[in-house]
Amino acid sequence: MGLVVARQTAGLHECEVVGNGPDAKGIFLLRMRAEGLSRALAPGQFVNVAVPGDATQILRVPLSCSGILPDEGLVEISYAVVGDGTRRLSEVPVGTSLGVVGPCGHGWGPIEGKALLVAGGIGAAPIVCEARRLGVEGVPFDAALGAQSAARLWGEAALARAGAGEVLVATDDGSAGIAGFATLAAERLLAKGGYSCVLCCGPQPLMAAVAGLAGKAGVPCLVSLERMMSCGFGACCTCNVSLVGGRQASCCMDGPVFDASEVVW
Amino acid sequence: MGLVVARQTAGLHECEVVGNGPDAKGIFLLRMRAEGLSRALAPGQFVNVAVPGDATQILRVPLSCSGILPDEGLVEISYAVVGDGTRRLSEVPVGTSLGVVGPCGHGWGPIEGKALLVAGGIGAAPIVCEARRLGVEGVPFDAALGAQSAARLWGEAALARAGAGEVLVATDDGSAGIAGFATLAAERLLAKGGYSCVLCCGPQPLMAAVAGLAGKAGVPCLVSLERMMSCGFGACCTCNVSLVGGRQASCCMDGPVFDASEVVW
Amino acid sequence: MSGVSMAVDLGGIRMANPIGTASGTFGCGRQFEGFYDVGRLGAITTKGCSAEPWNGNPAPRVCEVTSGIMNSVGLQNPGVREFVAHEGAYLSGLAERGCAVICQVVGHSIEEYASALELYEELAPFAAGFEVNISCPNVAAGGLAMGSTPERAAEVMRALRPLTRRPVLVKMAPSRVPETARALEDAGADALSLINTIPAMSIDVRTRRSRLSRPTAGLSGPLVHPIAVRMVWEAHNAVGIPINGIGGVMSGQDAAEFILAGATTVSVGTANLVQPDSAPRILAELERWAESQGVHDINELIGAFEC
Amino acid sequence: MSGVSMAVDLGGIRMANPIGTASGTFGCGRQFEGFYDVGRLGAITTKGCSAEPWNGNPAPRVCEVTSGIMNSVGLQNPGVREFVAHEGAYLSGLAERGCAVICQVVGHSIEEYASALELYEELAPFAAGFEVNISCPNVAAGGLAMGSTPERAAEVMRALRPLTRRPVLVKMAPSRVPETARALEDAGADALSLINTIPAMSIDVRTRRSRLSRPTAGLSGPLVHPIAVRMVWEAHNAVGIPINGIGGVMSGQDAAEFILAGATTVSVGTANLVQPDSAPRILAELERWAESQGVHDINELIGAFEC
Ligand SMILES: Cc1cc2nc3c(=O)[nH]c(=O)nc-3n(C[C@H](O)[C@H](O)[C@H](O)COP(=O)(O)OP(=O)(O)OC[C@H]3O[C@@H](n4cnc5c(N)ncnc54)[C@H](O)[C@@H]3O)c2cc1C
Ligand SMILES: Cc1cc2nc3c(=O)[nH]c(=O)nc-3n(C[C@H](O)[C@H](O)[C@H](O)COP(=O)(O)OP(=O)(O)OC[C@H]3O[C@@H](n4cnc5c(N)ncnc54)[C@H](O)[C@@H]3O)c2cc1C
Ligand SMILES: Cc1cc2nc3c(=O)[nH]c(=O)nc-3n(C[C@H](O)[C@H](O)[C@H](O)COP(=O)(O)O)c2cc1C
Ligand SMILES: Cc1cc2nc3c(=O)[nH]c(=O)nc-3n(C[C@H](O)[C@H](O)[C@H](O)COP(=O)(O)O)c2cc1C
Ligand code: FES
Numbered sequence A, B: 001m002g003l004v005v006a007r008q009t010a011g012l013h014e015c016e017v018v019g020n021g022p023d024a025k026g027i028f029l030l031r032m033r034a035e036g037l038s039r040a041l042a043p044g045q046f047v048n049v050a051v052p053g054d055a056t057q058i059l060r061v062p063l064s065c066s067g068i069l070p071d072e073g074l075v076e077i078s079y080a081v082v083g084d085g086t087r088r089l090s091e092v093p094v095g096t097s098l099g100v101v102g103p104c105g106h107g108w109g110p111i112e113g114k115a116l117l118v119a120g121g122i123g124a125a126p127i128v129c130e131a132r133r134l135g136v137e138g139v140p141f142d143a144a145l146g147a148q149s150a151a152r153l154w155g156e157a158a159l160a161r162a163g164a165g166e167v168l169v170a171t172d173d174g175s176a177g178i179a180g181f182a183t184l185a186a187e188r189l190l191a192k193g194g195y196s197c198v199l200c201c202g203p204q205p206l207m208a209a210v211a212g213l214a215g216k217a218g219v220p221c222l223v224s225l226e227r228m229m230s231c232g233f234g235a236c237c238t239c240n241v242s243l244v245g246g247r248q249a250s251c252c253m254d255g256p257v258f259d260a261s262e263v264v265w
Numbered sequence C, D: 001m002s003g004v005s006m007a008v009d010l011g012g013i014r015m016a017n018p019i020g021t022a023s024g025t026f027g028c029g030r031q032f033e034g035f036y037d038v039g040r041l042g043a044i045t046t047k048g049c050s051a052e053p054w055n056g057n058p059a060p061r062v063c064e065v066t067s068g069i070m071n072s073v074g075l076q077n078p079g080v081r082e083f084v085a086h087e088g089a090y091l092s093g094l095a096e097r098g099c100a101v102i103c104q105v106v107g108h109s110i111e112e113y114a115s116a117l118e119l120y121e122e123l124a125p126f127a128a129g130f131e132v133n134i135s136c137p138n139v140a141a142g143g144l145a146m147g148s149t150p151e152r153a154a155e156v157m158r159a160l161r162p163l164t165r166r167p168v169l170v171k172m173a174p175s176r177v178p179e180t181a182r183a184l185e186d187a188g189a190d191a192l193s194l195i196n197t198i199p200a201m202s203i204d205v206r207t208r209r210s211r212l213s214r215p216t217a218g219l220s221g222p223l224v225h226p227i228a229v230r231m232v233w234e235a236h237n238a239v240g241i242p243i244n245g246i247g248g249v250m251s252g253q254d255a256a257e258f259i260l261a262g263a264t265t266v267s268v269g270t271a272n273l274v275q276p277d278s279a280p281r282i283l284a285e286l287e288r289w290a291e292s293q294g295v296h297d298i299n300e301l302i303g304a305f306e307c
């Protein structure tokens, strides 16, 4: 385990939308034809997408890839509609050409032993992407997956299909799986023991809590952080992550995946 | 003849586009369902149209009506694509609802005797609209019509259909009618005599020249002026027209039709 | 009916709600009666008027820039006398309908300001108060704005203070805000309006000429809003008198930002021109926001920005 | 191949063409090599570096506003020594490829500026010149910007002037432009860069808090362009030294406006972040415009605005 993944230099890509529609309540699946990108991307990396439709909004939207299909030349992105940019993205019709900057950041890196994947909400996107790689590489893993409700739950089937030993679901309202946050599911799985690492993505409080649990259990933990971003490739310092010891890292270049023990929560 | 047309107060209208396509080279015809407007508008008045497609451009586009069809509840606008706003308008699909402020300004007013209509380029829009009224009211008129080329010529058939005694066409390149500006055509017709008034719309130099010709011939002349505008209904003073004697008029409220002898050219 | 009390007091001008309109973007109000009942607004500010008529600048006077407009109207106005003769009856009626009428005065020198204010004081019983626009070119100082330094701004205010007992607002230029605000408060201003348009320039690169009839002109519209909010906050931190926030207000949310930053009232400007029914919509949105914040009185939200 | 000679001289910094990049929006240049050959640019300006490392402000550091962005990076930097250790080799190579490297220095006091410049003077033979960013908070003056008055700005410049024989630019804040420009020219600046970001504020009206980690932040992007053009014109009219125009340049036309208003060079900022290949496109568009204007040398167009 480690973060030493050779960095690809980000480039500009024109990607044709071949699919874009709802996949769960408030969650959309975007599929883009992106030959070059699909060969360059690794799970945990992200792309910075220019969303058309409102010229007054100039920033791109950073989105992890949830699926990388180099054989078909496709990249999949699963996104939650939370504000104006993602709403506009959800209205982009098939056939549109999107300007995409990527690959950005580095991915989860090589994983050995048995992994515990923990995801909350749309944080499942880079987790599912990684699960598929683990499955292909034959690395065993379990997953704890949280969502607000059964309707908003995304990723359960994909994790199972990818070869998860166990997928423990938690929903805030108890409408699927156990009632509670993903933290609870993670705690139960961690208690079983046998994990060599934890990979986590979701709301910041979830990641902080899981980092704490993993720390207590003595298991290394990787988290995929989110920050407000502009460039996505290390040019502007707007995406800082404070690390222990006072160092400032950039989420887009030094992350988005960080060793949880190095992050100031 | 005179400018004492009772002013309608401008209102906000949502108008459905029922037709929008090319009508001559670089000239489009927009047809809108606009029940209220179609009954309120008079030839020479204009509307101020919010054109969708680029939220960074906040001003409306002022456009004269070229056709008023109260029986069908339709308003027609003929416009030249000259910049970004009119280009975006030309891309508006049928079915779109446009936000329209109008009726704006006052029209040509009552005409007696025989009228000479003079138009250059898309200035023919409010002239054709007036010609139709004159035709219906049985007021005799001739017309001088100029354009850059035969392909860009717009309004000839409509003027003839409206009942023009004579339509003398001039094109800059001689590809239709006489070679030269509309001024030349106007001069020839004026020389025949018998006109009680001249109504003119087109590029500012054309209007200034025709105002001069009419003045020399002793025939009253009305011109429909253009100014960069913001509101279109008298709220901002951005559309000023300098009148002789130092008075400042507003193009949108005191015009767009002015007595040519009162304008500082 | 909203549960939130919306009435505010702008330095002695009592308003039924915080939403007014910015000088120069609202005619005298009459022009908007075809769009909605203007009497529902908290206030209107009339266009700047001088003692004698001003011709303003030649056309073109307006052009579009990214998310805004530039204007060089140049304070064209018919003079106070003629303005009141034409619009006084309408404005008296508007005041009776519950909308505060604020009359703006302009001048090229302190004497000209004083004459305009004296005329209004005499001819305009309907005026709830006056607004002094100090962005006019100062003839004595070679065309520099009357309010270009805190000292000069205060000089104008001090000279006008004795001429009326009605509230006097000063419309500030978007520069040197804290110092100027303090100087104006000391000079007796009852409230401050800010911001006026931001000097800007737009060149037609084909002709190498200005897109307007003058080299520079005033920028307004949505693009100025984040700058204006900062300036209102600076003024709020600098003085104790109330503030009328102006600049790029297109929505109730924009108005709410001003109120949180310390504005007691908010004036809608360019939005009136591009969407004539903006002001009442903004008022309704502001009211809904105040409700959602769980307050009983909009005054509880003034300056409630948390740093 | 264009027929127009594009080479310019920015106060002693010779540039192959007028297009550079603005400090803080271009990393050290290396980040853009995946998008295009950075060596084709006239210049790059590195991010502001101080003698000792600065941590900058907490997240969030950026938010979107209408046609622009606001940032509160707070001049995070690893210090001159570390910066040169990491990027010196790349920057030396870039300079050899024909792109002028301008190193920006920041400080909280005149002493800190001087230390940073001295370090660069010693460690950075690749630097064609230096840019002094006077928008940093002045610790001695309670956090007011070092360049907040013409006097203070000049003081910084005077102190730094003896420390290097290479050209020194000053990056000006967007306020009191003519006075400050004159004071800086008198103090020995070789050229002026303007504008830096405009202080602004954006409030989340639901939470009543700033959308960034600090109450105010710096505005940039297309919305600032008309204001920046006016300021460049003011500076051009006020001083004889050359000007580097910055602010909202998204197209060759925007760059052309700066040049007509009196800028010798133009720096691209926010555009680099939103569309990484902007700078070379802008250069190509500028070249085409110069051609269409029928000149043989871009220098003929500097200040060629006709009023
Ligand atoms: C490296 C990275 C990978 C991401 N991957 C995914 C993904 O795979 N799927 C997905 O649905 N979302 C992902 N996000 C979050 C996504 O970028 C934001 O939801 C999106 O930018 C919101 O934009 P908006 O205009 O719709 O909302 P806005 O109206 O701008 O904001 C809505 C909410 O989202 C937050 N937000 C806005 N921009 C960002 C941002 N850049 N980073 C974090 N929060 C933000 C705001 O603070 C606000 O709370 C990722 C973010 C980062 C930084
Ligand atoms: C009362 C009135 C009635 C009009 N009627 C018609 C009509 O029936 N058909 C028609 O094709 N055009 C008409 N126009 C002109 C039309 O408004 C402009 O062509 C249009 O606004 C250009 O917008 P744009 O964004 O496409 O071009 P821009 O890129 O904004 O400008 C292109 C050119 O048009 C000029 N222009 C822009 N706006 C105006 C304006 N408001 N007035 C005058 N010139 C302008 C500019 O100076 C420039 O030369 C009328 C204008 C007015 C004032
Ligand atoms: C066309 C126009 C005319 C204006 N005339 C005046 C004026 O006479 N007096 C004044 O103080 N401000 C005037 N202003 C400035 C506005 O009152 C307001 O301060 C500025 O436009 C910023 O607000 P906004 O962005 O909401 O328009 C004018 C603005 C515009 C757009
Ligand atoms: C993210 C970001 C970081 C910046 N950092 C600096 C800096 O370190 N030093 C500086 O002088 N200006 C800095 N600036 C300001 C830019 O150099 C430029 O002056 C300003 O953004 C205006 O230009 P623009 O509109 O093209 O971005 C920064 C701007 C941005 C957007
Ligand atoms: S987003 Fe620009 S450095 Fe990370």
Ligand code: FES
Pocket (backbone or CB within 6 Å): B228, B229, B230, B231, B232, B233, B234, B235, B236, B237, B238, B239, B250, B251, B252, B253
């Ligand atoms: S366009 Fe506003 S007054 Fe004429």
